[in-house]
Amino acid sequence: MYNFDLDAYYTDAKLTYETRAEIERVADEVTKEGFKNIFFISSGGSLAVMRPIQYLLRSKTKIPTYCEIASEVILTGNSQLNEDSIVITSSKSGTTKETVEAIQYCNERNIRVIAFCGKPDTPVDQLATYSIIGKAKDAVEFEYIQHYLLAFRLLYNNGEFDAYERLAAQLEKLPEDLIAIKEQFEPTAAAIAEKYHNSNIQYWIGGGSLAPEIYLHAMCILEEMQWIRTKSIQSAEFFHGTLEVIEKDTPVFLVKGVDATRPIDDRVENLIKKLSDEAVIIDVADFKTPHVDDEFKEIIASSIVTTILDERLAIHYERVTGHDLTIRRYYRQFEY
Amino acid sequence: MYNFDLDAYYTDAKLTYETRAEIERVADEVTKEGFKNIFFISSGGSLAVMRPIQYLLRSKTKIPTYCEIASEVILTGNSQLNEDSIVITSSKSGTTKETVEAIQYCNERNIRVIAFCGKPDTPVDQLATYSIIGKAKDAVEFEYIQHYLLAFRLLYNNGEFDAYERLAAQLEKLPEDLIAIKEQFEPTAAAIAEKYHNSNIQYWIGGGSLAPEIYLHAMCILEEMQWIRTKSIQSAEFFHGTLEVIEKDTPVFLVKGVDATRPIDDRVENLIKKLSDEAVIIDVADFKTPHVDDEFKEIIASSIVTTILDERLAIHYERVTGHDLTIRRYYRQFEY
Known part of the structure; x- marks a missing residue:
C-alpha cells in the first residue's frame, strides 16, 4: 500500500490493545461506585468518534447516554450531567483547551471523568478522575477500539451485553x-x-x-x-x-x-x-x-x-x- | 415590505394563539397522567424547529429530553422511548410518511403522542393520542410559538418554570x-x-x-x-x-x-x-x-x-x- 507502514500499524494496534486491562479496571471501578448516565463530551473529530457508540447504545442499554460539545456544555450546563454521571472524553495531545475546561467543569461538580489521553503528565491526564494513556501514534480506528472496550464493558457490567468477552477478544485481531x-x-x-x-x-x-x-x-x-x-x-x-x-x-x-x-x-x-x-x-x-x-x-x-x-x-x-x-x-x- | 400580506400574517398569528387553550389542556392532561421523559420526533425542518427548544430544556428541566429522526428511531428503537415517555411531533400536511410511521410505532407500544397537525382528518390527526390542529397557513414562527407554549407549560406543571403565564401572555404579542x-x-x-x-x-x-x-x-x-x-x-x-x-x-x-x-x-x-x-x-x-x-x-x-x-x-x-x-x-x- 502507498505510504503505509505495516510494522508501525501493528505496533500501534498492540499498544492500543495493551490498554484493555486498564480500561476494564476503570469500567469495573465506576460500575462498583455506581452511576446513572453516561456523557460523551468533546469536540470535532474526537466527539465524532464517540457519537457512533452513543448512537448504538441508545437501543442497547437502559442507561441514558448523551453527547455534548465541550465548549457548549460548560456554558449551558445540562441537568442530567451531575454527580451520578460518568463522563467519557478523549484528547490526543492531552492539552485540548475545550476538553481541559470541560474536565475542570466536571471536577468542580464532583462529576467523574474517564479520559483517553494520548500523552502522560498533560492537563487532561492530570485532571481526569481516570486517565487511560494510549501510546498508539495515530489512526482513528485505535480510538474506536478503546471506546468499544469501555462502553461495552460498562454494558456487560450492567448485565446488558453478555458477549463482551468474545467481542473484546476479537477486537485484538x-x-x-x-x-x-x-x-x-x-x-x-x-x-x-x-x-x-x-x-x-x-x-x-x-x-x-x-x-x-x-x-x-x-x-x-x-x-x-x-x-x-x-x-x-x-x-x-x-x-x-x-x-x-x-x-x-x-x-x-x-x-x-x-x-x-x-x-x-x-x-x-x-x-x-x-x-x-x-x-x-x-x-x-x-x-x-x-x-x-x-x-x-x-x-x-x-x-x-x-x-x-x-x-x-x-x-x-x-x-x-x-x-x-x-x-x-x-x-x-x-x-x- | 415586498410581497408580504400583513392582514394574512395577523390572521395566522391569531389562529396560532387560539390553540393556546388546547395546548395547555393537553399539557395538563399528560402531566396529570405522569411521564418520565420527552421525545421530539420528526424529520427535516419540522425536527429542526423542535431542536432549539430541546436544547434549551437540557438545562431548564430535570426531565430528560431527546430528539430523534422519525425514520431512524422506528428502525433502531431507543431504550428511553417507552410507555413513560411523551412524544411531541408535528406535520403541516398531516400525511408526512415518516411521521405517520413514527406515530404508528408509538401506538403499538402504548407511547403517547402529541401532534401539532396542520390539517384535520388526516392520518397524523387521527393516529396521534393528542392532535392539536393549527389553522395558520405557514411561517415557521407560528410553529415555534406552539412549541414554546407546550414545552414551557409542561415545565410549569413540573414546578420548574414559574414565569409561564407571563411568557404565554407575551407570546400573543x-x-x-x-x-x-x-x-x-x-x-x-x-x-x-x-x-x-x-x-x-x-x-x-x-x-x-x-x-x-x-x-x-x-x-x-x-x-x-x-x-x-x-x-x-x-x-x-x-x-x-x-x-x-x-x-x-x-x-x-x-x-x-x-x-x-x-x-x-x-x-x-x-x-x-x-x-x-x-x-x-x-x-x-x-x-x-x-x-x-x-x-x-x-x-x-x-x-x-x-x-x-x-x-x-x-x-x-x-x-x-x-x-x-x-x-x-x-x-x-x-x-x-
Whole structure:
C-alpha cells in the first residue's frame, strides 16, 4: 500500500490493545461506585468518534447516554450531567483547551471523568478522575477500539451485553482485518482521489451510527487537511433539502452502513443514482472481518469506515494533490 | 415590505394563539397522567424547529429530553422511548410518511403522542393520542410559538418554570414585534439576496440553541427552495475543520445568538472577519422585542431568526433569482 507502514500499524494496534486491562479496571471501578448516565463530551473529530457508540447504545442499554460539545456544555450546563454521571472524553495531545475546561467543569461538580489521553503528565491526564494513556501514534480506528472496550464493558457490567468477552477478544485481531480491508479498498481510494480531488464540492452521505464518522471525514479530513469543500448529511435528512442541489455532474458519496438504519441508505442509493452520474457507493457490507463475528459488525463499522476513508483515501488525496495532510493555514496558527 | 400580506400574517398569528387553550389542556392532561421523559420526533425542518427548544430544556428541566429522526428511531428503537415517555411531533400536511410511521410505532407500544397537525382528518390527526390542529397557513414562527407554549407549560406543571403565564401572555404579542423585526431587516435581506444569490457556496454558522434553525435555513430554504449550495455548521464545530476552506471571497454568514453559548459566536465572529471579506454578521441582540421580556429572549430567538431568514431573506432570493420558492425538481416529484 502507498505510504503505509505495516510494522508501525501493528505496533500501534498492540499498544492500543495493551490498554484493555486498564480500561476494564476503570469500567469495573465506576460500575462498583455506581452511576446513572453516561456523557460523551468533546469536540470535532474526537466527539465524532464517540457519537457512533452513543448512537448504538441508545437501543442497547437502559442507561441514558448523551453527547455534548465541550465548549457548549460548560456554558449551558445540562441537568442530567451531575454527580451520578460518568463522563467519557478523549484528547490526543492531552492539552485540548475545550476538553481541559470541560474536565475542570466536571471536577468542580464532583462529576467523574474517564479520559483517553494520548500523552502522560498533560492537563487532561492530570485532571481526569481516570486517565487511560494510549501510546498508539495515530489512526482513528485505535480510538474506536478503546471506546468499544469501555462502553461495552460498562454494558456487560450492567448485565446488558453478555458477549463482551468474545467481542473484546476479537477486537485484538480486528486490526488484521482492517489491513486486509485497506488493501481491498486501495484501488478505489486511488481512483476516487484521482477523479475527484479537483471537484468544486463533494457531498458525503451516511446514516444511523455512521453519520458522525462521515461528518468527521468530510470536516476533519477533507476540509481541514485538504481544503476540499464538502457537505456531509445524514441519510434520513438528505431527502429534506440537500437532494435539490444534486446535479448530473455533482460528486455524491454514500457510505452504506450495516446497522438497523440500512434501509434508509438503500433509499438514498436509489435516488442519488438517478440524480447524479457521479454517485459513488461505498458499502460497509462489502468488507469482511473474518476475525470478528457478524453480530458485532454494526459496532465495528465505524472502524471500517475510518480505516478506508481517513486512513487510505486521505493518503491518496495527499499523493494526488501534493497537499501535506498536516498543513493548516488557520487552525492553531494564530490566536482567535 | 415586498410581497408580504400583513392582514394574512395577523390572521395566522391569531389562529396560532387560539390553540393556546388546547395546548395547555393537553399539557395538563399528560402531566396529570405522569411521564418520565420527552421525545421530539420528526424529520427535516419540522425536527429542526423542535431542536432549539430541546436544547434549551437540557438545562431548564430535570426531565430528560431527546430528539430523534422519525425514520431512524422506528428502525433502531431507543431504550428511553417507552410507555413513560411523551412524544411531541408535528406535520403541516398531516400525511408526512415518516411521521405517520413514527406515530404508528408509538401506538403499538402504548407511547403517547402529541401532534401539532396542520390539517384535520388526516392520518397524523387521527393516529396521534393528542392532535392539536393549527389553522395558520405557514411561517415557521407560528410553529415555534406552539412549541414554546407546550414545552414551557409542561415545565410549569413540573414546578420548574414559574414565569409561564407571563411568557404565554407575551407570546400573543410576539408577532407584532416580529413584524417590526422583519421591517428592520428588510434592507439587509434585499442586499444579501442581491449580492449573494449567485455565490458558488454559502457557509452558515450558528451556535447553541440556534444551530438547528441555521441548519433549517441552509437546507430547507436555500438548498430545497432556491437550489443554492450551502453548508451549515455549529459555531463550536467551525474551528474543527470548516475554517480551513474559508477564503477571502467566501460568503460566510454568522447568526449570533443570545443564549449562554454567545461567547463562542463572538470567537467565530473575530475569526471569520479575519478570514473573509464576505463575512456577514446577523446578531439576534440587534432585534428588540418590546412585548416580550428580556429573560425570554433566548427562548424566542429561534422565532426571530426564522422570521428574518426563512420569511424575509428567502422572499428576496425569490425576487432576485425569479426562482419560485415552491418549485421542486426531485422532492415528491417521483417515487424514491
